[in-house]
Amino acid sequence: xxPELAHFSLILAMCFAVLGFLVPVIGVYQRDxxxxxxxxxxxxxxxxxxxxxxxxxxxxxxxxxxxxxxxAENSSQLxxxxxxxxxxxxxxxxxxxxxxxxxxxxNCYVAFRSHALYEDFRGILLSVLSLISSGFLSFLxxxxxxxxxxxxxxxxxxxxxxxxxxxxxxxxxxxxLYMGYVGFSVPFxxxxxxxxxxxxxxxxxxxxxxxxxxxWAFLTLGIALGSWWAYYELGWGGWWxxxxxxxxxxxxxxxxxxxxxxxAVSEKRxxxxxxTLLLAIFTFALSFLGTxxxxxxxxxxxxxxxxxxxxxxxxxxxxxxxxxxxxxxFAMRASSIRNTSYFDIFGKESWLxxxxxxxxxxxxxxxxxxxxxxxxxxxxxxxxSVGPPYFNLVFNPVACLLxxxxxxxxxxRWQSTKxxxxxxxxxxxxxxxxxxxxxxxxxxxxxxxxxxAFTIALWVLIMAIRDLLGxxxxxxxxxxxxxxxxxxxxxxxxxxxIGVVISLIGVVLVSINSEExxxxxxxxxxxxxxxxxxxxxDMAVSREANFVSQKAEFNVTNNDVALGVMYPEKxxxxxxxxxxxxxxxxxxFTRDLYIALGERYDDDSWSVKIYVKSFVRWIWLGAxxxxxxxxxxxxxxxxKPRGEIE
Amino acid sequence: xxxxxxxxxxxxxxxxxxxxxxxxDRHDDQMPSALLGKSVPSFTLVNLKTNDIITQKDLPQGPYxxxxxGTWCPACAQEHEYLMELSAKGxxxxxxxxxxxxxxxxxxxxxxxxxxxKVIFDEMGRLGVDLGVxxxxxxFVVNSKGVIVQRHQGVVNEAVWQSLKSYMNE
Numbered sequence: 044x045x046p047e048l049a050h051f052s053l054i055l056a057m058c059f060a061v062l063g064f065l066v067p068v069i070g071v072y073q074r075d076x077x078x079x080x081x082x083x084x085x086x087x088x089x090x091x092x093x094x095x096x097x098x099x100x101x102x103x104x105x106x107x108x109x110x111x112x113x114x115a116e117n118s119s120q121l122x123x124x125x126x127x128x129x130x131x132x133x134x135x136x137x138x139x140x141x142x143x144x145x146x147x148x149x150n151c152y153v154a155f156r157s158h159a160l161y162e163d164f165r166g167i168l169l170s171v172l173s174l175i176s177s178g179f180l181s182f183l184x185x186x187x188x189x190x191x192x193x194x195x196x197x198x199x200x201x202x203x204x205x206x207x208x209x210x211x212x213x214x215x216x217x218x219x220l221y222m223g224y225v226g227f228s229v230p231f232x233x234x235x236x237x238x239x240x241x242x243x244x245x246x247x248x249x250x251x252x253x254x255x256x257x258x259w260a261f262l263t264l265g266i267a268l269g270s271w272w273a274y275y276e277l278g279w280g281g282w283w284x285x286x287x288x289x290x291x292x293x294x295x296x297x298x299x300x301x302x303x304x305x306x307a308v309s310e311k312r313x314x315x316x317x318x319t320l321l322l323a324i325f326t327f328a329l330s331f332l333g334t335x336x337x338x339x340x341x342x343x344x345x346x347x348x349x350x351x352x353x354x355x356x357x358x359x360x361x362x363x364x365x366x367x368x369x370x371x372x373f374a375m376r377a378s379s380i381r382n383t384s385y386f387d388i389f390g391k392e393s394w395l396x397x398x399x400x401x402x403x404x405x406x407x408x409x410x411x412x413x414x415x416x417x418x419x420x421x422x423x424x425x426x427x428s429v430g431p432p433y434f435n436l437v438f439n440p441v442a443c444l445l446x447x448x449x450x451x452x453x454x455x456r457w458q459s460t461k462x463x464x465x466x467x468x469x470x471x472x473x474x475x476x477x478x479x480x481x482x483x484x485x486x487x488x489x490x491x492x493x494x495x496a497f498t499i500a501l502w503v504l505i506m507a508i509r510d511l512l513g514x515x516x517x518x519x520x521x522x523x524x525x526x527x528x529x530x531x532x533x534x535x536x537x538x539x540x541i542g543v544v545i546s547l548i549g550v551v552l553v554s555i556n557s558e559e560x561x562x563x564x565x566x567x568x569x570x571x572x573x574x575x576x577x578x579x580x581d582m583a584v585s586r587e588a589n590f591v592s593q594k595a596e597f598n599v600t601n602n603d604v605a606l607g608v609m610y611p612e613k614x615x616x617x618x619x620x621x622x623x624x625x626x627x628x629x630x631x632f633t634r635d636l637y638i639a640l641g642e643r644y645d646d647d648s649w650s651v652k653i654y655v656k657s658f659v660r661w662i663w664l665g666a667x668x669x670x671x672x673x674x675x676x677x678x679x680x681x682x683k684p685r686g687e688i689e
Numbered sequence: 690x691x692x693x694x695x696x697x698x699x700x701x702x703x704x705x706x707x708x709x710x711x712x713x714d715r716h717d718d719q720m721p722s723a724l725l726g727k728s729v730p731s732f733t734l735v736n737l738k739t740n741d742i743i744t745q746k747d748l749p750q751g752p753y754x755x756x757x758x759g760t761w762c763p764a765c766a767q768e769h770e771y772l773m774e775l776s777a778k779g780x781x782x783x784x785x786x787x788x789x790x791x792x793x794x795x796x797x798x799x800x801x802x803x804x805x806x807k808v809i810f811d812e813m814g815r816l817g818v819d820l821g822v823x824x825x826x827x828x829f830v831v832n833s834k835g836v837i838v839q840r841h842q843g844v845v846n847e848a849v850w851q852s853l854k855s856y857m858n859e
Contacts, residue, residue, distance in 0.1 A: 116764065198766050321698060328702070335709075356710075363706045370699035377695045 046111050049099025050190040053140075056092035056147070057180040059085050063173030067166035079162055082169035083154050089176055090151035097131075097144045100189055104131050109198050113137060113189040119201035121589040122209070129214040135354075136189035138217055142334075143179045145218065146225045150176060153229055153254075160250070164236050171232035178361045186354045212272035220265030220292060224330040226258025227299060231327035234320045235369055238376040243320070244383075248310035251323070253677035255306060256535075259299045260673035266292050267666030274659070275628055282553070282662055285434045290413040291333035294406050298326040301402035303673075304395050311457055312392055313383030318399070320380065321373060328366040329406070335359055336413075387458045394452035401445040408437050443496050446547060449540055450503040454510055469502075472509065476501035488555045497551050500544045507537040507544075535676025539669045546665025549658045556657035561641075565648045573655045575636060576600045577609075582649070590614040590623075595640050595649065599629065611640040611651070635659045728835050729755070730819040737786055737794060737808035748835070749806065752857040753781035755829040755837075756805070756845070757817060759789040760797045762825040768844040769801050775850065776804035784808040787817045787825050830856040 063085035070078025104127045109115040117134045118127055132138040150172045157165045183189075233251045237243040269289065274282045283289065302322040309319045335358040386392060412433050454468055480498040487493075511529065512522055562570040569578035581596035593613045599606045609627040616623065626639040634657050641650030729745055736743040756772060758765040776782055784805035786794045791810060798808070811817055820829065830839040830853050839856040841849055 112767075193767055317695070325698070359706065359709055363702070367699065367702055367706070370702055374692075374696040374699045378692050 045099050046103050046108065046190045046192065049096040049103070050188065052092045052099065053096035053180065053184060053188075053190075056089050056096065056143075057177060057184060059088040059092065060147075060173050060177035060180050063089055064170050064177055067170040067173075071163050071166045071170075076162060079166035082166050082173070083157075086147075086150050086154040086169050086173060089173065089180075090147040093140075093144050093147045093180070097140055100137060100140060101128055101131055104128060107201065109201050110192050110194055111189070112191045112193045115193055115198050115201050117201070119589065122201075125214065126209055132217050133213075134189075136183070136187045138221075139179070139183050139187055140189055141218060142221050142225065143176065143183055145221045146179060146228065147176050149222075149225050149229065153232075164240055164242065167236040167239050168232050171235045172228060175228050175232075175365060178365060182354070182357050182361065186357050210272065212268055212275075216265060216268040216272055219261050219268055223258050223260075223262025223265050223299075224292075224295065224333060226254065226261055227295060227323075227327045227330045229254040229258065230302065230323040231369065234323035235372060237320060237380070238369075238372045241376065241379050243309075243316055243380050245310050245313065248306050248319070249682050252303075252306050252310065253679075253682045255299065255303055255323075256673045256677035259296070259303055260670040260677070262292070262296050262299060263666050263670045263673065266296060267663045267670075270666075271663050275626060282659060285412065285431050287336060287413050288333075290409050291336045294409050294413075295326050295329040295333060297402050297406040297409065298322060298329050301399045301406070302326050304398050304402075308392050308395050312390075314386055314392055315396075315399075316380050316382055317373075317377040320377060322399075324366065324369045324373060327369075328362070331358075331362050331366060335362055389460050389462065390458040391452060391455045391460065392457065394448055394455055397448050398445065398452060401441060401448065405438060405441055405445070408434070408441065412437075439492060439496075443492065443499060446496070446503065446543065447499050449543065450499065450506055453536060453540065454506055469506065472505040473498075473502050475505055487552070490555055493551045493555050496547055500547045500551070504541060504544045507540055511537050530679050530681065532676045532679035532681065535672045535674070535679070537672070538675060539672030542665045542667070542669030542672055544665070545668055546662050549661030549663075549665060552658035553656055553662065557655060557659075559652070559654040562651050562653065563644065563648050564651050565646075568648075570651070570653060572653050574602050575606075575655055577638065577651075577653055579649070579651070580608075587614075590616045593640070595638075595651075597627070597638055599636060606636075609636065609638055611638040613640050630660060632660060633658055725837055725840065727837060729831060729837060730816070732809070732811075732816045732819065734816060735810045735812075737784075737791065737798075737810040738803075743807065743809055747807070748783065748831075749781055751831045751833040751835055753783055753806075753831050754853075755783045755785060755820075755831060757785045757787045757820070757822050757825050757827040757829075759787045759825045760793040764844050765826045766801075768826050768846070769804070771844075771846055771850075772804040773802050775845075776806075781806050785816060785820075786810050787822065788812065788814040828853070832857065 063082060066085060067079050067082035070076070070081065103111055104114055104118055105124060107114070107118065107120045107127075109118075113134060113136050114130075117137070118130045122130065130137075132141040150169070153172060154169055157168065160168065230251050233247070233254070237247055266289075269292065270282050273284065273289075302319065305315050305319045305322055308315045335355065451465060451469065455465060476498050479501050480494060483497065484494055511526065511534065558573045560570065560572050564570060564579045566579055566582055569576055571577070576599070578598045578600075579595060580598050583594050583596070585592050585594065591614070593615075595611050597609045597611070599609055607629065609629055611627040612625040614623045614625055624639050626637055629636040634655055637652075637654040637656060639652040641652060643649050729748060731745045733742060733744050735741070736747075754775075756768075758768070772782060782805050784807070786808055789810075789812065791812075794808075794810070798805075809816065814822075820827075826844055828841045828845050829837050830841075832838050839853060841853060843849075845853070
């Protein structure tokens with residue numbers, strides 16, 4: 044009964060979403076204020092009924108209702124409760140429901156905060172958001188309903204959640220990633236509303252910026268969690284694989300980062316307006332494309348847990364209607380949106396323009412790398428893959444250049460900044476950074492790009508700290524009073540930039556200062572990697588609730604100082620007949636030790652993979668710092684909804 | 690001139706969109722199997738029913754279906770009924786009991802009926818690996834010359850069978 048009620052509630056949600064799209068549009072064009080205002084309750088109703096449907100599915104999962112096909116395929120009565128709940132988004136249907144839930148929740152929040160907007164604008168804004176909701180709700184209902192029953196022969200036991208997904212990282216990774224993807228629908232709707240009403244000014248930009256910041260912060264966290272999960276759960280020892288699905292989440296991130304910066308110019312200087320609008324559409328399109336690529340099976344990837352061509356066609360059609368409509372509108376209306384001042388080549392706007400050019404170049408590099416195998420296949424060259432070598436060769440130098448400009452941009456001023464001034468404030472930090480980097484590289488393997496990246500990272504770090512300490516160069520106040528006076532958005536910016544620096548240092552060090560070895564060990568033997576000795580002291584088999592485990596025990600010492608015991612494991616999940624490698628990790632601020640258990644040889648020895656990863660934590664730490672910076676900037680009081688968009 | 694430039698993103702989307710659209714169709718046949726056009730790989734395994742050795746020489750003269758299943762797979766339970774219908778229509782189906790245990794598998798067939806003319810007991814999934822099986826259920830169509838001509842991943846139902854049927858006589 045509950046699944047049927049939930050299904051019905053989802054149908055209601057779709058009806059409200061369709062109404063929420065149509066009614067305000069009619070209201071705006073007929074100048075009927077009552078109809079236009081209906082956009083608010085309709086948005087809330089869509090949200091409430093989607094939430095009820097989601098609750099229904101969660102409930103059915105918690106009571107092991109295996110007569111529902113989706114639950115039978117993705118859950119098992121042996122799972123602990125929290126995995127039953129996270130199994131709700133363990134497969135395609137449920138993760139799509141989560142997606143729609145987050146989308147309508149986000150829309151409700153926009154509606155809730157929209158009272159300062161003038162009515163026509165609000166009507167169109169909420170109407171566009173409802174259109175997106177109705178697209179995804181109908182996709183869910185028509186192609187991938189999670190409420191399909193398996194009757195009359197319903198199984199007694201569930202097929203179990205994919206063991207790869209039985210993990211804390213995976214409980215929170217999809218919701219965060221979706222918050223990011225979905226969040227970019229808000230700037231998209233704002234862009235459409237701006238194009239239709241022809242109104243786009245500094246107030247508009249101040250309205251959009253916090254939404255972009257939030258979406259970007261969540262996407263950052265989502266990507267970082269995904270990378271962290273792949274690192275410790277997939278047992279590959281790497282943190283980024285240029286896998287199509289990773290790229291699919293990375294592209295909107297890059298475009299969204301460009302949007303963040305371009306919005307700053309639109310707000311402060313009234314420039315780049317049509318470019319900002321285009322970026323808003325573009326970022327949303329890439330989020331959408333991400334969904335399409337993952338769900339359609341067009342790209343094969345380690346992540347493709349669910350793929351189906353009919354679903355692909357549906358998402359593609361939706362993409363073409365919504366994004367195509369947006370771009371067509373852009374083509375026809377963008378020329379009516381005029382920049383309100385002139386571009387100054389020596390101002391901060393030039394650096395931000397460079398930032399945008401580089402970020403879009405990076406997006407295109409990833410785009411080409413992800414899709415060119417498809418194009419080549421279509422042209423008949425067979426299946427090829429563009430691997431990390433391409434990305435390392437093309438992506439990394441451009442990214443380094445971008446980070447170089449990240450040093451100059453924040454300290455230059457709007458309109459005119461004399462080159463002499465820039466030179467004056469940058470040379471000393473640069474010498475200092477070069478000095479520290481040279482000192483550090485005495486202990487590291489020398490590589491040009493790594494050395495350059497490391498120096499630039501330190502340089503940006505020094506300048507960001509100096510800017511925060513001494514922004515207002517007045518003599519009469521202390522550093523602390525000055526710091527308190529700085530707006531949150533400035534802190535947010537520097538903190539996010541410092542986050543990039545931290546990640547970059549992590550990336551550089553993990554790539555040049557790590558060591559990995561494959562060894563073959565009997566019980567009692569040991570291997571040494573870098574300064575660490577790993578002794579295989581025991582092997583044991585044990586039976587757990589839903590798997591059988593083969594566990595090894597390693598004693599680890601660092602130059603004869605005992606560090607503790609590590610237990611890499613292989614798990615055999617009977618329900619799915621799947622074998623999983625659970626690597627043992629010993630994490631640390633400056634290094635991770637990583638042991639993965641391989642195969643057993645005939646003579647009872649085991650193949651073992653051991654890594655010592657230098658500073659790998661910093662990569663994710665940096666992402667957290669970036670996220671924090673993004674949220675802090677969004678909370679700046681400048682963005683509090685006050686005036687109307689005129 | 691500037692107005693024309695604003696159309697570029699839209700045109701790019703249309704080109705990309707149509708490219709995807711036509712490319713999707715190519716994937717309608719699901720993942721191509723490396724074995725399409727080849728004969729069934731050789732194997733030496735146990736016949737689930739009789740406990741004898743069974744090899745590729747014991748396979749029937751085609752056309753027939755090879756169906757990969759397991760008692761651990763809920764979708765197989767759902768598919769089973771339709772397989773019973775197919776076998777009642779006289780379609781020859783060879784089962785591969787994939788990564789399973791013998792006792793529950795025999796119970797399963799006793800309880801739900803046996804649509805298979807022979808069941809190969811592939812306890813370790815060895816034959817499954819050779820066939821490139823990614824999960825159960827999966828079905829292969831073998832023609833009268835003993836060549837694998839089609840592969841279907843997922844549950845076989847009426848709609849799927851309508852498309853598989855044409856391959857039987859190839």
